[in-house]
Amino acid sequence: MAAITQHKVLLIDDSEIALHFVSRVLDRAGYDVRTTNDVQNLGVVLGGWRPDVILTDVEMPGISGIELCRMLKSSYETAHVPVVLFSAVPPQELETMARDCEADGFLSKSDGLESLPKDLALLIESALF
DSSP states (O other), X not given: OOOOOOOXXXXXXXXXXXXXXXXXXXXXXXXXXXEESOGGGHHHHHTTOOOSEEEEOSOOSSSOHHXXXXXXXXXXXXXXXXXXEEESSOHHHHHHHHHHTTOSEEEEGGGOSTTHHHHHHHHHHHHHO
């Protein structure tokens, strides 16, 4: 697979397994990936490092990806960072969720990981321009 322009991605998911596999796929495609399974650690993860995109699961304990997106979009420091919902929720439902919380896009986990690097690159490019 050809390397993609190195974009910085913050991956948020409560599943350690998902974090492992998704970050490996993105890393191999040339992304600079940082991960967290705990939204409470978000400030620590972001400390001095600004992602080009935040890829977040929707269904997480404590705070959902929907609530997280709204929080990020309402904060001066992160409002400009594209947020992409990444979930196994059915695509039509995920699209509605993304629109409702003003996410910059959505990707379905049910589509598999093979096309994720390319699909994410397309979303990042469209969000940045």
